[in-house]
Amino acid sequence: MRHARAAFVTAVAACLLTTALTTATAQNSSRTVSVATQGLYAPSDLVLAVGPGPDAANATVTRSVTLTCAPSPAGTHPAAADACAELAAVNGMFTELSKPAPHALCTKEWAPVTISATGVWEGRRIDWSTTYANGCTMNAELARSTALAF
Incomplete structure (x- = not known):
């Protein structure tokens, strides 16, 4: 039971970490896109x-x-x-x-x-x-x- 609980906690932590990384990557991607669209025209x-x-x-x-x-x-x-x-x-x-x-x-x-x-x-x-x-x-x-x- 103890190993099952540890495995469950590890799985939940991995899932949360994956979600956080995916969100951070999406936020960074949206920042990259917004910066790129600001530079469409040479000054x-x-x-x-x-x-x-x-x-x-x-x-x-x-x-x-x-x-x-x-x-x-x-x-x-x-x-x-x-x-x-x-x-x-x-x-x-x-x-x-x-x-x-x-x-x-x-x-x-x-x-x-x-x-x-x-x-x-x-x-x-x-x-x-x-x-x-x-x-x-x-x-x-x-x-x-x-x-x-x-």
């Missing part, structure tokens, strides 16, 4: 800034906006959805957004204006800037860009 969060100065390190920021593109367009950019679409079309290559305007008439004065983009695009670190001779040149070259027109 795309940028700060775009413009201001007078010869380069991004020495420019005085006069305007800046935030732009988030994943999972959905957001931020303080005035046309976030259009800006995200434009950046997606060039795979986040900001150099593709600034094109010389063939018929622009600007003075040759040197009053440098720098525009910059800092942050992350689809998980890739972005630290881009370009400097224009003056505001007229910048506006002419960015006239066709929604992303950099803020």
Whole structure:
């Protein structure tokens, strides 16, 4: 009788331990699933800034906006959805957004204006800037860009 009772207690303990382990595994599995579903989108969060100065390190920021593109367009950019679409079309290559305007008439004065983009695009670190001779040149070259027109 004594051995039967010990065997019964051992069986119940094993059953309880198996149940506890199964529950813990299920809880860990659900945590893994929830963490994985949070990372479906690579981050795309940028700060775009413009201001007078010869380069991004020495420019005085006069305007800046935030732009988030994943999972959905957001931020303080005035046309976030259009800006995200434009950046997606060039795979986040900001150099593709600034094109010389063939018929622009600007003075040759040197009053440098720098525009910059800092942050992350689809998980890739972005630290881009370009400097224009003056505001007229910048506006002419960015006239066709929604992303950099803020």
